[in-house]
Every structure is written in structure tokens, then in C-alpha cells.
Amino acid sequence: MIRLMTTVLCAIIFMMSAQAQFYKGKADASSISFFSKSPLEDIDAVNKKVTVVLRTTTNDIQFAVPMIGFKFQKSLMEEHFNENYVESSKFPTSTFKGKITETIDYSKDGEYKVTVKGTLELHGVTKDIEASGTLTIKGAEIMVSSAFKIKVADYNIKVPSLYVQNIAEIVDVKVNATLEPFAKK
Amino acid sequence: MIRRLLYYLAIFLPFSVLAQDxxxxLVKEEPKNDPPRSVYATFKTTKIVxxxxxxxxxxxxxDFRVTHRFGNLYNSTSANALNEAAHNAFGLDNATDIRLSFDYGITDKLTIGIGRSKYREMNDASVKWRFLTQRENNTIPVSVCIYGNMGYTSMSTNNLYAGTVRPKTNEAHRIQYASQLLIARKFNSWFSLQIMPTYIHRNFIKQQLNTNNGKEDMNDLFSLGIGGRIKLSKRFAVVADYFYNFSQFQHNNPSGYYNPLGVGIxxxxxxxxxxxxxxxGAAILESSLLTSTQDSWTKGQIKLGFNISRWFTL
Structure with a gap:
């Protein structure tokens, strides 16, 4: 009996390990961008140096974003962003660690509306956030996209009163990622 | 039984490692072949002091800049120094030099500029090119610029040749040059240091003698500058710079020549x-500053000054 149980358990575990898929962002196929709209100035920046990992067995999804990777149209903005606002030398990476709340059958192709709950660490401040988006499964690849808003002041990023007209209080963030399976080494 | 338990454990253990938060x-150790990043914001602006x-x-x-130097705070060589200082509001009533300038970035590394200074009525054009940029991984440990400035004085011919046996008038006499190599390193987020080998050439100088050592003033002047910035907060820093002039005419000169030292916030x-x-230093333009600083910190002959820089995106 016990032998049988062992065999079954082993079989289950091996099956699980075959399915316990980790997905990571394909090289140069993921981006995070933000957009600040204010009366005086529109600011947008794109970061393509994003690391994403998804564990399908637990619905865990995590992002790591090097702050210095944000590219602006104006290089002076980029310098100010790193020097005065997010302080990239002190807080080099922003991370998101969360879970997809819906159950998803990762073996089937399709588009799913999803909600992600988790914590975002930015500028040394960690806050709970929730974002909705879509998850598209197509063959071996998974596409994730989401848009949410961040209140700059929540993350202790101070905008001098002189620039209140130039920088929005609430910034739109867009996430796009294409993931592919990878085997843990 | 215990053997079985161990058996299960042996199977489960490797998976529990996977269950990390x-x-x-898992993907951290991927090799990154990104080009090394450039160091940014070695200094906040194009001038130290x-x-x-x-x-x-x-x-x-x-970059539109207004640079202003008021008069001497105090002058201990004057017989009635305090009274005199009070009468001109400790230098605030005077303007030793005022410079207005426009600098334009052709590329992120090449800047051209024009300016006008009150001191000796100088009109100048300048070029600055950063041909090396410090990298974060220290493959390039310093940033290096070459800076050139040509000044043309529009003062009247009488003033230009005042106190000389007037030579044949020549437009070239109005021109003076400064060339500098600027070598800077940002050591960390709050400390940057720069050294500046400088060469100045004035096409026309008045014949002057240092009676202490018999050396004459020269058209050429070599100088070595050092400057730095200590950042105290995101928006606040202390800056200072100093030039050492290699001029035998200036050293130990009875009429008093000094090396310019500037300290500011x-x-x-x-x-x-x-x-x-x-x-x-009285003058702002390098070629005037290094050749004509006749005031001394130890005598209270220092000037309050300000530099204002405003950037416009075109």
C-alpha cells in the first residue's frame, strides 16, 4: 500500500515538476512606461530593461525595474528624474511582487482578464497595489499587459512647488511583457 | 517507517527550494552584455565658480546664464577701510564684472556659446567638447572636455592702447584666448573633483615689469586649476575652485597678483x-580672470557673486 502511495506521489511530483513552469520575460520584449500629463508639460519615459518572472503553479508574478533604464525624450529630464526625483543611486531598482488572483489554465490558449495584487517597492517605499490587465496565452508564450496609476507622493517623491505645474500628481504606468518558459538551472 | 520518511523528504527537499518567494x-545571474553606463551629473551646471x-x-x-561679480567686500589696504566698505554697502554698489551668455547644445557632448562681459568689454565665443565620458564600471575613469574661448574686446582704441607707446593699430590686438583641458571624476553621488590645465594667450599686452624679480609680463600664461563639488542634499551643494598661475611675473609682484579662489553654494x-x-577674481572670462586678479582673500578683497543658469529646451 505504502509502496503504491509512494509511486503515485512520485508520479504526481514529477508531473508537477514537468508542469511547474517558470516563465520569464523574453529579451527586449518587455517594457514599462509612464506618462505624466500636466498643464505645462507632458512627460513620458520607457524602460526596456525589465525583468519579469511568472510561476504558473502559484500565480506569482514579479517584476524588477532598474530605474536608470527609463529613457526620456529630453536628456535633461532623464538626469533630473534620476538625480532629483527617484534618486537612482540610492534606490537603483523598483520591484513588484504579486499574485494573479484568478485561476488560469495555462495549458489552454486564450485571453484572460486578470487582476494582480501585490506590493510595489519604489524609491525605498513599499506599498500594496492592485492592477487589472490582460493575460494572453498563445502557444508557449504568455503576453501580459496592464495599466495602472501611481500617486507620486505615496512613494515619497517630492515635487518642488515651482514644478507642480510641470509634473502630474498621479502618473499613468503601462506594463507590457512577453514571457517564455525557462528551465531553472 | 523512518527510512520512508527520509525517502519522502529526499524527494520533497529539492522542490521546497523552488518555493522561494x-x-x-532565478533570472538574476544572466550575463548582461549591455554597454557600460555613462556617469551622469558630475556637476550640476557648466560652471563651478x-x-x-x-x-x-x-x-x-x-543655457542662458547671468554671471555677476559685485565689488570688494572690504579692502584692508585702504586707510579708512571700514568707512569705505560701509559707503559702498560692502561691495554691493559696485559691479566688477557682469557676463551674459548663451550656450547651445549641438549634441549632448558638444556645446557652442557666445557671451558678453563688462570687464574690458569682452565679447566671446566658446566651444566645449566632451570627448571622454566616465563609465560606471570605470573602463573610462574620468570625463574629459576640451574647452576653448576666444574673446574680442570692443573697447575704444584709446583705452586699448592706454599707457603704451601706441603701436600700429591692429584688430588682432583685441583678441585673447583661453584653452583648457577639463578632467573630472565623480567619485560617488556626492563628491566630484576636477583638474584643469589651462593655457591663455593674449595677442597684445602692455609692457610691465615685476621689479622684484625683473620678469616681464608674457603673452602666454599657463595655469592649473582644481575644483570640486560636495553635494549635501538633492538640491544643495558646496562648490569651490582654485587656479595656480605659472607666471614669474605674477609671483611676488609688488603691484600684487593673486591666484583666484572661488567658494560658493x-x-x-x-x-x-x-x-x-x-x-x-574680478573678471569672469577665464582669459581675463587669470591674467588680472589683483585682489586678495587675506585683504578682504573678495566679491559676492552669483551665477544664474536657466535652461530652455528648443
Whole structure:
């Protein structure tokens, strides 16, 4: 009996390990961008140096974003962003660690509306956030996209009163990622 | 039974390692072949106090600068020094030099500029090119710029040749040059240091003798500058620079020549950078500053000054 149980358990575990898929962002196929709209100035920046990992067995999804990777149209903005606002030398990476709340059958192709709950660490401040988006499964690849808003002041990023007209209080963030399976080494 | 338990454990253990919370560590050790990043913001603006910095104006930006030097705070060589200082509001009633300038970034590394200074009525054009940029991984440990400035004085012919046996008038006599190599390193987020080998050439100088050592003033002057910035907060820094002139005419001169030293604070508000400083140098343009600093810190002959910089994106 016990032998049988062992065999079954082993079989289950091996099956699980075959399915316990980790997905990571394909090289140069993921981006995070933000957009600040204010009366005086529109600011947008794109970061393509994003690391994403998804564990399908637990619905865990995590992002790591090097702050210095944000590219602006104006290089002076980029310098100010790193020097005065997010302080990239002190807080080099922003991370998101969360879970997809819906159950998803990762073996089937399709588009799913999803909600992600988790914590975002930015500028040394960690806050709970929730974002909705879509998850598209197509063959071996998974596409994730989401848009949410961040209140700059929540993350202790101070905008001098002189620039209140130039920088929005609430910034739109867009996430796009294409993931592919990878085997843990 | 226990053997079986161990057996299960042996099977489960490797999987429990997988159940770690930080999934990101799984992909961390991937080799990155990104080019090494450039160090940014070695200095906040294109000037320390008197000297240029390795910072250039960003592409298609225009930097409008107002640089002002008031009069001497105090002059201990004067017989009635305090009374005199009080009468001109400790130098605030005088303006030793005022410079207005526009600098434009052709690329992120190449800047051209024009300016006008009150001191000796100089009109100048300048070029600054940063041909090396410090990298974060130290493959290039310093940023290096070459800076050139040509000044043309529009003063009257009488003034230009005053006190000389007037030579044949020549437009070239009005021109003076400064060339500098600016070598800077940002050591960390709050400390940057720069050295500046400088060569100045004036096409026309008045014949002057240092009666202490019999040396004459020369058309050429070599100088070595050092400057730095200590950042105290995101928007506030202390800056200072100093030039040592290799001039036998200037050293131990009875009429008094000194090496310019400037000390100031720097306040940044986004698009503006304000400098409030004290310096013994009277002039702002390098080729005038290094050849004509006749005031001394030890005699109280220092001038309050400010530099204001405003960037416009064109």
C-alpha cells in the first residue's frame, strides 16, 4: 500500500515538476512606461530593461525595474528624474511582487482578464497595489499587459512647488511583457 | 517507517527550494552584455565658480546664464577701510564684472556659446567638447572636455592702447584666448573633483615689469586649476575652485597678483541653478580672470557673486 502511495506521489511530483513552469520575460520584449500629463508639460519615459518572472503553479508574478533604464525624450529630464526625483543611486531598482488572483489554465490558449495584487517597492517605499490587465496565452508564450496609476507622493517623491505645474500628481504606468518558459538551472 | 520518511523528504527537499518567494533571483545571474553606463551629473551646471565644468548643455537646449561679480567686500589696504566698505554697502554698489551668455547644445557632448562681459568689454565665443565620458564600471575613469574661448574686446582704441607707446593699430590686438583641458571624476553621488590645465594667450599686452624679480609680463600664461563639488542634499551643494598661475611675473609682484579662489553654494530648482559665491577674481572670462586678479582673500578683497543658469529646451 505504502509502496503504491509512494509511486503515485512520485508520479504526481514529477508531473508537477514537468508542469511547474517558470516563465520569464523574453529579451527586449518587455517594457514599462509612464506618462505624466500636466498643464505645462507632458512627460513620458520607457524602460526596456525589465525583468519579469511568472510561476504558473502559484500565480506569482514579479517584476524588477532598474530605474536608470527609463529613457526620456529630453536628456535633461532623464538626469533630473534620476538625480532629483527617484534618486537612482540610492534606490537603483523598483520591484513588484504579486499574485494573479484568478485561476488560469495555462495549458489552454486564450485571453484572460486578470487582476494582480501585490506590493510595489519604489524609491525605498513599499506599498500594496492592485492592477487589472490582460493575460494572453498563445502557444508557449504568455503576453501580459496592464495599466495602472501611481500617486507620486505615496512613494515619497517630492515635487518642488515651482514644478507642480510641470509634473502630474498621479502618473499613468503601462506594463507590457512577453514571457517564455525557462528551465531553472 | 523512518527510512520512508527520509525517502519522502529526499524527494520533497529539492522542490521546497523552488518555493522561494523571490522569483527574481532565478533570472538574476544572466550575463548582461549591455554597454557600460555613462556617469551622469558630475556637476550640476557648466560652471563651478570661476571655472568651467565637464558638463555640457544637452542637445537642443539653450543655457542662458547671468554671471555677476559685485565689488570688494572690504579692502584692508585702504586707510579708512571700514568707512569705505560701509559707503559702498560692502561691495554691493559696485559691479566688477557682469557676463551674459548663451550656450547651445549641438549634441549632448558638444556645446557652442557666445557671451558678453563688462570687464574690458569682452565679447566671446566658446566651444566645449566632451570627448571622454566616465563609465560606471570605470573602463573610462574620468570625463574629459576640451574647452576653448576666444574673446574680442570692443573697447575704444584709446583705452586699448592706454599707457603704451601706441603701436600700429591692429584688430588682432583685441583678441585673447583661453584653452583648457577639463578632467573630472565623480567619485560617488556626492563628491566630484576636477583638474584643469589651462593655457591663455593674449595677442597684445602692455609692457610691465615685476621689479622684484625683473620678469616681464608674457603673452602666454599657463595655469592649473582644481575644483570640486560636495553635494549635501538633492538640491544643495558646496562648490569651490582654485587656479595656480605659472607666471614669474605674477609671483611676488609688488603691484600684487593673486591666484583666484572661488567658494560658493549651489542651489538647484529643476530648470534653474543658482550659485552664490565669493571670489577674489574680478573678471569672469577665464582669459581675463587669470591674467588680472589683483585682489586678495587675506585683504578682504573678495566679491559676492552669483551665477544664474536657466535652461530652455528648443
Amino acid at each position: 523571490d522569483l527574481l533571483t 570661476n571655472s568651467q565644468t565637464i558638463e555640457t548643455v544637452k542637445k537642443r537646449n539653450l 549651489e542651489i538647484e530648482t529643476g530648470g534653474h541653478v543658482f550659485h552664490i559665491n565669493y571670489t577674489n
